[in-house]
Amino acid sequence: MREVSDLYLVGLLKLRGHRPVRVLGDGRRCVWEFDSTPELERDLSGFYDGTLAVPARDYAETVRSTKGEAMQLATVATVGTR
Secondary structure (H helix, E strand, C coil), X not given: CEEXXXXXXXXXXXXXXXXXXXXXXXXXXXXXXXXXXXXXXXXXXXXXXXXXXCCHHHHHHHHHHHHHHHHHHHHHHHHHCC
């Protein structure tokens, strides 16, 4: 299992077709958990070494939706602790 908390990396992984197994939030941070597969590891390597290219518009939209997901989880966690 790979835990990812970087919104931009999560957006990239989602755009590449990886689906999180679980998303955890504590009201301040979110962590997306992905199954560790050879494809995921390849995409992670490509992200970190700068060789993975994706369409900019699609990437921007995926990052926006991932940020919305994180904000929604933060709101739910905050409301749940009151």
